[in-house]
Amino acid sequence: MTTQTEPGPPRPAPSGGGGPVLRVAGLTCAIGGAVIVSDVSFDVAPGEFIAVIGPNGAGKTSLFNLLSGLMPATGGTVTLAGHDVTTASPATRARRGLGRTFQSSSVFAGLSVAENVRLAAQARLGGSLRFWQRVRPDDEAQQVATRSLERVGLAARSRDLAGSLSHGDKRKLELAILLATDPAVVLLDEPMAGVSIEDVAGLTEVIGAVHREEGKTVLMVEHHMDVLLGLADRVAVMHHGSLLALDTPARVTADPAVQEAYLGDAL
Amino acid sequence: MSTIVLLTVTGLGLAALYFLVASGLSLIFGLMGVLNFAHGAFLTVGAYGTWWAAGHLPGAGSTGWSFVLAVVFGVAVGTAVAALVELALIRPLYERHIEQVLVTVGLSLAMVALVRAIWGADARPFPRPEWAQRTTSLLGANVPNDRFLLIGTAVVVLVAVLVLLRSTRIGLVIRAGVENRTMVTALGIDVRKAFTLVFAVGGAFAALAGSLGGVYLGSISPGQGTSLLIFAFIVVVIGGMSSITGTAVAAVLVGLVQQYANYYAASGVGDLSVVLLLAVVLLTRPSGLSAKVA
Numbered sequence: 149m150t151t152q153t154e155p156g157p158p159r160p161a162p163s164g165g166g167g168p169v170l171r172v173a174g175l176t177c178a179i180g181g182a183v184i185v186s187d188v189s190f191d192v193a194p195g196e197f198i199a200v201i202g203p204n205g206a207g208k209t210s211l212f213n214l215l216s217g218l219m220p221a222t223g224g225t226v227t228l229a230g231h232d233v234t235t236a237s238p239a240t241r242a243r244r245g246l247g248r249t250f251q252s253s254s255v256f257a258g259l260s261v262a263e264n265v266r267l268a269a270q271a272r273l274g275g276s277l278r279f280w281q282r283v284r285p286d287d288e289a290q291q292v293a294t295r296s297l298e299r300v301g302l303a304a305r306s307r308d309l310a311g312s313l314s315h316g317d318k319r320k321l322e323l324a325i326l327l328a329t330d331p332a333v334v335l336l337d338e339p340m341a342g343v344s345i346e347d348v349a350g351l352t353e354v355i356g357a358v359h360r361e362e363g364k365t366v367l368m369v370e371h372h373m374d375v376l377l378g379l380a381d382r383v384a385v386m387h388h389g390s391l392l393a394l395d396t397p398a399r400v401t402a403d404p405a406v407q408e409a410y411l412g413d414a415l
Numbered sequence: 416m417s418t419i420v421l422l423t424v425t426g427l428g429l430a431a432l433y434f435l436v437a438s439g440l441s442l443i444f445g446l447m448g449v450l451n452f453a454h455g456a457f458l459t460v461g462a463y464g465t466w467w468a469a470g471h472l473p474g475a476g477s478t479g480w481s482f483v484l485a486v487v488f489g490v491a492v493g494t495a496v497a498a499l500v501e502l503a504l505i506r507p508l509y510e511r512h513i514e515q516v517l518v519t520v521g522l523s524l525a526m527v528a529l530v531r532a533i534w535g536a537d538a539r540p541f542p543r544p545e546w547a548q549r550t551t552s553l554l555g556a557n558v559p560n561d562r563f564l565l566i567g568t569a570v571v572v573l574v575a576v577l578v579l580l581r582s583t584r585i586g587l588v589i590r591a592g593v594e595n596r597t598m599v600t601a602l603g604i605d606v607r608k609a610f611t612l613v614f615a616v617g618g619a620f621a622a623l624a625g626s627l628g629g630v631y632l633g634s635i636s637p638g639q640g641t642s643l644l645i646f647a648f649i650v651v652v653i654g655g656m657s658s659i660t661g662t663a664v665a666a667v668l669v670g671l672v673q674q675y676a677n678y679y680a681a682s683g684v685g686d687l688s689v690v691l692l693l694a695v696v697l698l699t700r701p702s703g704l705s706a707k708v709a
Binding site: 216218237238239240242243247248250254256257258259263264266267268270271272282283325329 | 587588602604
């Protein structure tokens, strides 16, 4: 059973005009006899920030895997900017404007910070597989990489190995990588996981700035409720693979069904 | 002194041969996670392709540039076969490692049987350029020139691969792909094209090793690729599975240990010494000599 409600008046979704940038309809994934994600449907408006919450095992990361194509859907459709990408490869979805980070820190530890971001810029600009084309310090991909690193405050560490960064800086680097691909829709899977308390505020500020100032559409899985409630236009609650609720933070936190399923006394 | 020089240069020549085979294996395993047991087949194809071209291809032969043309033909055939194998047999089996092993082992056996059926099981004399049959005096030792040919070629290949990996766009993709293929794909890069390219390049190096191995050994036989592949796998494991520089260092170690042990202990002890070296490295550095790709 999927519950879907309209965005509430207190936090209206920024309107980008036209249709939703992401439309999920009846999305389902069953592996063997187990249903991982069940009949999930929702629309995301351009520039909207949706927080995805739910207890462990609720299907949040599986939903992201289905959206990004890392897991095949067994039912339903995913439409990205008007294109049906339900059966498209992860690479195709990325080229169509869907970027994501992973639950565990996923930078290329053996590459420099700049190379990590440059790779993403190359992916967007094309020509990554031209073996005759040299990496030049002044080409467009490098300029994009430099801008992205400046955006997240890592420009001074560009020559360092990514593996030598602190966990919080690795999360910032993941954001820089995402920015370099210039995605229309950003999926952030627990970006605060493992980040120290001191780094949470800085990372939250960077994510908020990316959303507000660059107009990115963001879906973010996170357990830090205080972070989410300050950023999200709407909150989606996953429970047992289904979408239990999708509404403004105020309404979701007041929903008895949600409180019973997940939030409990925390709110 | 002359014995030491001769043993060292011969060991380095053997190391060069191992490196040419192992570098492709290392790149393929690192990027694709494929243990390619059919890699020896590419070596055999390259060796027989060169041998056939020297005898039948217009303009090709066993001297000077005509021999170079024969080698180019052998390498081209080896490269084409490797690319076809990747597209037809490996690509449908990505992430299915057991099936990949079965297919590549089967292909290796089938290729040897095919070559044996066409050209027979006996070793064939390999066309050797006159220059390679002569010797050069080095610190009192008369060193066969084919050793220098092997060493020079391996150094050129090593430098070319390092430049490719460190200074080109696709090199960045390959180094990133070795670390995390899923992430590279998530960025929107079609990593399958990089897989095919790396497989073809690995096949080219193996085919080149087949051609130069024929010059070094003086003959070719259907099972040559398989026997060299065993040592190439040892080199890859010692080097660190997906490290080109580690593979180069490991190849030198294996080549020298094998030569010195065969000479100073007894013929055959060299092979045993290589296995012991493998055991020592795995016990002291389980991940091999180097974890860095390039």
